[in-house]
Amino acid sequence: MKRQSVVLGLLLIVSLTLNAQTEKLFNETAAQKEARMAWWKEARFGMFIHWGLYAMPARHEWVRNNERISNEDYQIYFDNFDPDKFNPKQWAKDAKAAGMKYAVLTAKHHEGFCLWDSKYTDYKSTNTLARRDLVKEFLDAFRAEGIRVGLYYSLIDWHHPDFTIDVFHPLRPPDNSPKEVWNELNKGRDMSKYRTYLFNQITELLTKYGKIDILWLDFSYPGNLGKGKDDWNSVALLKQIRKLQPGIIVDNRLDLGKYADAEDFETPEQVSPSELLKYRGKTWETCQTFSGSWGYHRDENSWKNNRQLLDLLITSTANGGNLILNVGPTARGEFDYRAKIALDSLSKWAQENSKSIYGCTYAPEKYAVPAGTKLTYNPTTQKLYVHLFDYPKDGKLLLPGYGGKIKYAQLLHDNSELLTPDKKRIVQFADSQDIVLVLPEKKPDYTIPVIELILK
Numbered sequence: 001m002k003r004q005s006v007v008l009g010l011l012l013i014v015s016l017t018l019n020a021q022t023e024k025l026f027n028e029t030a031a032q033k034e035a036r037m038a039w040w041k042e043a044r045f046g047m048f049i050h051w052g053l054y055a056m057p058a059r060h061e062w063v064r065n066n067e068r069i070s071n072e073d074y075q076i077y078f079d080n081f082d083p084d085k086f087n088p089k090q091w092a093k094d095a096k097a098a099g100m101k102y103a104v105l106t107a108k109h110h111e112g113f114c115l116w117d118s119k120y121t122d123y124k125s126t127n128t129l130a131r132r133d134l135v136k137e138f139l140d141a142f143r144a145e146g147i148r149v150g151l152y153y154s155l156i157d158w159h160h161p162d163f164t165i166d167v168f169h170p171l172r173p174p175d176n177s178p179k180e181v182w183n184e185l186n187k188g189r190d191m192s193k194y195r196t197y198l199f200n201q202i203t204e205l206l207t208k209y210g211k212i213d214i215l216w217l218d219f220s221y222p223g224n225l226g227k228g229k230d231d232w233n234s235v236a237l238l239k240q241i242r243k244l245q246p247g248i249i250v251d252n253r254l255d256l257g258k259y260a261d262a263e264d265f266e267t268p269e270q271v272s273p274s275e276l277l278k279y280r281g282k283t284w285e286t287c288q289t290f291s292g293s294w295g296y297h298r299d300e301n302s303w304k305n306n307r308q309l310l311d312l313l314i315t316s317t318a319n320g321g322n323l324i325l326n327v328g329p330t331a332r333g334e335f336d337y338r339a340k341i342a343l344d345s346l347s348k349w350a351q352e353n354s355k356s357i358y359g360c361t362y363a364p365e366k367y368a369v370p371a372g373t374k375l376t377y378n379p380t381t382q383k384l385y386v387h388l389f390d391y392p393k394d395g396k397l398l399l400p401g402y403g404g405k406i407k408y409a410q411l412l413h414d415n416s417e418l419l420t421p422d423k424k425r426i427v428q429f430a431d432s433q434d435i436v437l438v439l440p441e442k443k444p445d446y447t448i449p450v451i452e453l454i455l456k
């Protein structure tokens, strides 16, 4: 008897393990998925735009949570929102110059304010001094520049009267409050009504504005006093999304991890370049800020420099993933001077060096990584890119064991030939021989210069 139940228990564990992630919601084949994701994997680099009323307090987009601000006290921002300099055509030009191939705008963030003319709420941009459908103008402007477009939509909503008060809500009671206090606070709030609102708004965004390339839903925190797939009705929502926009790419924050086909990409947030190695082989996009905050933060001064930003971009590609870099426009609707400087510095590099990014991934293992560099590889054009993080002081770069594998070497930014010290032709090196390249004595004027190796 006892033995039988042990066996049964084991069987159950085995079947549960086998079932994990085998359950599916859709009929898409692997090849179809590959085709749907192809442009996104090729693109590698996008712009995130976090914009909302929180640009006015200018002290983080979580300001309502951090300072426990009520709807009434937050109303002052709605009443005074006046983005007189809003010009998404300029945003799109800046994104394009920086080498970004797609852009994702917060149609609604956790504060609940809608940047489009939604028929399901009055809490929207068209009812402010802006009087404009900001989502529509964003989509038009970016599409016109040939940039793919996406919308971020917050599953969380701190303004909606039916969204129940939970662990992140601005109106949450003090820590360790008993259950009765929470129940009392949530009297009259009805999540099923919020679920309908959410469903309707997503439907509206995916039907009124043409083709949307990406939907970035944010976020789930299941568990006690949290919210997850049942609160959002995630399965029905995702089915609706795919029905309305079959080509769309959706992130992984709907709490549907148990399904093998519900999440198009992972979203490691604000991780360091060294942590990206572990995502090799997966489909992912790391989201990153210029400074610490997503929304415009006037007094946040820890801005990443050009080298740090390029490191994120190159290291993402070098591990087979995407980077989406965030700008938080000011309450007047502009990229502030620090964002401009950061974008300009990226654009200088991107103009001449981005061949090492688009369509690239990590290099095959047979190429040892030369000291002080990071490698990317384009499987279609058969080129290998060596990013010179530490420019060699003696002007010489050792390519260990590269003999027999490459036929030509040049600097990427100007296609100027790179020779060996004795001007030997690289193509003549025997298998696995070390090759030394002579670099210009004066470092080219890029934070991280790139060498292009044309493979045999």
Ligand code: GLC
Pocket (backbone or CB within 6 Å): 050, 061, 062, 218, 219, 269, 287, 294
């Ligand atoms: C987070 C934050 C948020 C930001 C987002 C971007 O989950 O709540 O403010 O929008 O991640 O990835």
